[in-house]
Amino acid sequence: MYIRVSYDTKPDSLLHLMVRDWQLELPKLLISVHGGLQNFEMQPKLKQVFGKGLIKAAMTTGAWIFTGGVSTGVISHVGDALKDHSSKSRGRVCAIGIAPWGIVENKEDLIGRDVSIFSPEVCNF
Template sequence: MDKVIDRVMKPLKKKWNMVVPNVVISVTGGADKTPMDPRVNEMLSRLVEVAHNTGTWIITGGTQAGVMRLVGEAVHDRLVADGSKTGLVAIGIATWGCVKGKDKLFNHDVSIAI
């Protein structure tokens, strides 16, 4: 398991100069179009603020639906407030079938085993 984690973390640290956090928060929830309670938006805004102030990473399901969309909006609002000069990290991990333009991500000359 450690080798898999190392293979995921290496490009994050080397290519994007990301600092490994002490805390990672995974936000999950409905991906449907059911209206959310307004308190959810407020809670997510506060969560993003805490993540920003502590170097915590936020992980979501990586789609623009439901609570994941709301996390993205809260992160966007925080980045706009900071003038996009922030260490806020939000990573969306979507299933391969949800990725648009995935054919452009393939490099058929390179193979990486995870």
């Protein structure tokens, strides 16, 4: 799911949309993952520990995971962990990427009223 909002959109309106319309449970914790945009390799064992730990932390606490919404740097490793988790269907993890509109790929496909595009490899709902 996605939503494009203005810089002056009220946070209460976004929360209402996510909880009432998208039927997400209110989080008990927010996990914010940020890092540089430069890609880097992570040793396979470390990547596995990072991914499993992040998913376990989110699931056991009912957290939402926030990222910069790009597929570079540390955030690409978060995306890999989410994809691995969703492929094993072990429960829901709410991940929210907040990206500037200018860098969104295929944004032309998202313009219009009531445009709905489902991307199973990314969406974890």
